[in-house]
Every structure is written in C-alpha cells, then in structure tokens.
Amino acid sequence: MSTGLQQDKIEAEAQHLLNGSGTAINAWSSPGPSAFDFRSDTITTPTTRMLSAIAATTLADDVFQEDPTTNNFESFISDLTGKDAALFVMSGTMGNQVAIRTHLQGPPHSIVADHRSHILEYEAGGAAVLSGAMTRPIVPGNGRYITLEEIQEKCDLRSDIHGCPTKLISLENTLAGVVMPLDECRRIKDWATANGILVHLDGARLWEVVAAGAGSLRDYCACFDSISLCFSKGLGAPIGSMVVGKREFRERARWIRKMLGGGTRQLGVLTAAARVAVEDQFLGGVLKASHERARKVARVWERYGGQTTNPVETNMVWFDLQAAGISADRFIEEGEKAGLRLRGGRLVVHYQIGEEAVRRVEKLAQAVLQGKELNGSVEHPPKKMKMTTD
Ligand SMILES: Cc1ncc(COP(=O)(O)O)c(C=O)c1O
The missing domain is CATH 3.40.640.10 (Type I PLP-dependent aspartate aminotransferase-like (Major domain))
Structure with missing residues (x-):
C-alpha cells in the first residue's frame, strides 16, 4: 500500500502546473502540492x-x-x-x-x-x-x-x-x-x-x-x-x-x-x-470561492451516485464511503492514482485547491462508484466493505 512514488508524482505535477516548464521552483511559490491535497486546510502553503x-x-x-x-x-x-x-x-x-x-x-x-x-x-x-x-x-x-x-x-x-x-x-x-x-x-x-x-x-x-x-x-x-x-x-x-x-x-x-x-x-x-x-x-474574500468549490465537489460525487453525510455549509465535504462500499484506505489509494491526497471521506477544500483538483475528484468518483479505469489499472470497488478509520 506504500505510495511514496505516487506522492512524488503528485508533487512534481503540481510544480509543473505552476511554472509550466517542470523546472524546480521555490517551495514558497504557493499553491504547490497543496493544490491537490484535500486532507486538511492546515496543509495550505505559505505564500511569497x-x-x-x-x-x-x-x-x-x-x-x-x-x-x-x-x-x-x-x-x-x-x-x-x-x-x-x-x-x-x-x-x-x-x-x-x-x-x-x-x-x-x-x-x-x-x-x-x-x-x-x-x-x-x-x-x-x-x-x-x-x-x-x-x-x-x-x-x-x-x-x-x-x-x-x-x-x-x-x-x-x-x-x-x-x-x-x-x-x-x-x-x-x-x-x-x-x-x-x-x-x-x-x-x-x-x-x-x-x-x-x-x-x-x-x-x-x-x-x-x-x-x-x-x-x-x-x-x-x-x-x-x-x-x-x-x-x-x-x-x-x-x-x-x-x-x-x-x-x-x-x-x-x-x-x-x-x-x-x-x-x-x-x-x-x-x-x-x-x-x-x-x-x-x-479580508481579501477568497474563502467564499472555496465554499462554492466544495459544493461543486459534493455535486460531482453525487452525480455518480455517491452520498454525503453532512451538509456542505463551508469548506468541508463528507463523502459517505460506507454507502459507497469502499474502505477509507482503499479510497486513499484510489485518490493517489487520481493524483490527489486524501485522508478518508472528509475532503477539505481550501483556497489553494483549484478546478484541476475538482476534475480529478470526478475521475476518482467514476473509478470508485462506477468501477472505471484509473491510470491504466481497472479497479472495481467491492460490493460492500466496512469503512475503517477516517
Ligand atoms: C477546530 C480545531 N481547533 C483547534 C485545532 C488545533 O490547531 P493546531 O493544529 O494549530 O494546534 C484544530 C486543528 O486542526 C482544529 O481543527
């Protein structure tokens, strides 16, 4: 289940998206890898x-x-x-x-x-x-x-x-x-x-x-x-x-x-x-856009038959993994294949998450809810698996 290589790939891709050339850039140039990291809003990276x-x-x-x-x-x-x-x-x-x-x-x-x-x-x-x-x-x-x-x-x-x-x-x-x-x-x-x-x-x-x-x-x-x-x-x-x-x-x-x-x-x-x-x-008013994006993430999940466990009122979305029949560990692994960092059913949408991350959530939703292929490997979700820790 080790995914170090996949994490490296996510970070490299984030850097590439940032400067368009793939050349290594200063870690302070936000958003960096946090652009694909839904684990928490604590991972937002400081800016220049x-x-x-x-x-x-x-x-x-x-x-x-x-x-x-x-x-x-x-x-x-x-x-x-x-x-x-x-x-x-x-x-x-x-x-x-x-x-x-x-x-x-x-x-x-x-x-x-x-x-x-x-x-x-x-x-x-x-x-x-x-x-x-x-x-x-x-x-x-x-x-x-x-x-x-x-x-x-x-x-x-x-x-x-x-x-x-x-x-x-x-x-x-x-x-x-x-x-x-x-x-x-x-x-x-x-x-x-x-x-x-x-x-x-x-x-x-x-x-x-x-x-x-x-x-x-x-x-x-x-x-x-x-x-x-x-x-x-x-x-x-x-x-x-x-x-x-x-x-x-x-x-x-x-x-x-x-x-x-x-x-x-x-x-x-x-x-x-x-x-x-x-x-x-x-004061710059950027948080509201994250709330809108969080609602979008929930809609994407629901479009493929997924359910949520809490209302989306701010920047958190709660996917019901149990209803989807997938364990948290498995969901995290599938997320990595889609180029996302996840921690379980809770997705935290912070201001450094952009539209590309939402597109990846859509791919993830297709993979775990409809058994569609991610990165060349066909992964079908089990019919029913108990959710582990979140
Ligand atoms: C609601 C809430 N209060 C307090 C804290 C603690 O913050 P810190 O990690 O800076 O100690 C957290 C951390 O995520 C939190 O979510």
Whole structure:
C-alpha cells in the first residue's frame, strides 16, 4: 500500500502546473502540492507575500512586549473582533488550552462541549492535564450543533459537594464544516452569563463562518468570553493563532502561555506572515470561492451516485464511503492514482485547491462508484466493505 512514488508524482505535477516548464521552483511559490491535497486546510502553503513580510518584519523581543509588528497585529485583531485584547499563540491547541487554563481557577470544575470537539478529542487530554477539568460531552440531537437546551441539561449547577460544577462551556465553529448559528450562540451566552458560566469558542475556522454569511466576526465574538482563531488553516500562514478576550483575560493568558513555553522572543517573523494571511485570505474574500468549490465537489460525487453525510455549509465535504462500499484506505489509494491526497471521506477544500483538483475528484468518483479505469489499472470497488478509520 506504500505510495511514496505516487506522492512524488503528485508533487512534481503540481510544480509543473505552476511554472509550466517542470523546472524546480521555490517551495514558497504557493499553491504547490497543496493544490491537490484535500486532507486538511492546515496543509495550505505559505505564500511569497508572507515571505516578503517576514523579510521586512521588526525583530524585537515579544516576551518584553516590545515588537511593533506583533503589538500592531494584536491590536489589529482586537479591532477586527471587537474584543479588548489579543494574544498570539503558537497553535490552535495552545490557544484553546491557554484560554481554558486562564478561565478555570481551581478544581473541582467541569467543561461542557460537543462530543466531537477538538478540545475533547484532539488535544491530548489537555483540559484534564493542564486544568484538572472534568469534561461533559454532548451528542447534538440535530446531528449538527449543540443547543442551549442540551447544554442546560448537561451543566452541573448544583452546590452539592458530590457535584463537579460547570464553569465553562466550550463551543466550536465551524465543527465538521457546519455552522453554529449566531442566534444559538447568543442564547447560550445569555443563559451562561446569568448562571455564572464562562463561554469559550474554538474559532479555528470562524473565518469560514463569516465567509459563509452567517454573521459578522464582531457579532460572533460578542457571544464569547474568549475566542481562539487560527491563521495556519484556511488562511495559509505557516504558524500561529490568536486568543482574544477582555484585558484581564489577556494578562492572565500571557502568564499561562509563558508557563507552557509559548513566550517567544523575535515573534515578528511569525506575526508578519499571519497578518498577510488575514489580509489576503480573510479580508481579501477568497474563502467564499472555496465554499462554492466544495459544493461543486459534493455535486460531482453525487452525480455518480455517491452520498454525503453532512451538509456542505463551508469548506468541508463528507463523502459517505460506507454507502459507497469502499474502505477509507482503499479510497486513499484510489485518490493517489487520481493524483490527489486524501485522508478518508472528509475532503477539505481550501483556497489553494483549484478546478484541476475538482476534475480529478470526478475521475476518482467514476473509478470508485462506477468501477472505471484509473491510470491504466481497472479497479472495481467491492460490493460492500466496512469503512475503517477516517
Ligand atoms: C477546530 C480545531 N481547533 C483547534 C485545532 C488545533 O490547531 P493546531 O493544529 O494549530 O494546534 C484544530 C486543528 O486542526 C482544529 O481543527
């Protein structure tokens, strides 16, 4: 099942498409191989404009809070989100964990969140280790996002010593590419505030929510005590996230960030690139086109009889591999034959994915759903195979 050669081929083809000659070019010349990579929007490659911004950045010490590029960027994000203060962190995980640790002052305490959320499933148990928090997962009844009523049922408001009081609700938007509506966020925040519970948002992809027209960045951010926003996913920066909130929140968050080893010195090399990512991709309005392309990818799949498991509301498409009778491993292999990098049934359409990639998805759909030939080898999908990991 090793496919190293095929991967090399995909990358070489991407380079060829870029400069038209096949001559090796600088890896910074975006999009590069990411043009055919649907595994995640984290694989977006930084651009030459980011490289130029890095070359032109200031190089003062951010632990001393003296770097103008970083300070200006933090003010810029505070303005954009309508929050008092912003703090740059190394990753989305660090942003969430710093925010959680900042809010929670001492056990016993619990956090309520969607059972699929990144903070519960993909942060190495950080909330338990770093904040000593018990987590209370909710399975959304509507299959899309958790509601106020489900949160009310899950929160522990007892002052009984047997309980583990809920001090934080953590939401995620988008989650699986699905938008949590602004009205629901407002209802949750109003109720939480009335009950002395703080609300954090994992807004790694909040940019996508805004690009989908669900509400403004400021309106969404007004619903939360803290928000973490990622620059290195759909916006394409090499590194970095921001946590935003009240001024006192930032003061304590800076302390926690330092404790976790996230206090950095010449941070301008990162913040300069992250600012270009926000300006070019988010403010530049390129995300909407990816949503349109994601819908196109879903239509292509459906044209050949494929089904999807989630609605396409932003940049993620979920192919139902089980219904198609193909395992994730096999689908990935077929994708490689079509010149695509895949990770399973979830296809993430980022701004560096173009029309040629969609044409390849069509070939892939023909191959796995109709048994058509790919790259000379005839591959018929088995009638029924259990889906493996995704
Ligand atoms: C919703 C969400 N939150 C947080 C993160 C963590 O980001 P990072 O990989 O930068 O730690 C991810 C990563 O993909 C994510 O999808």
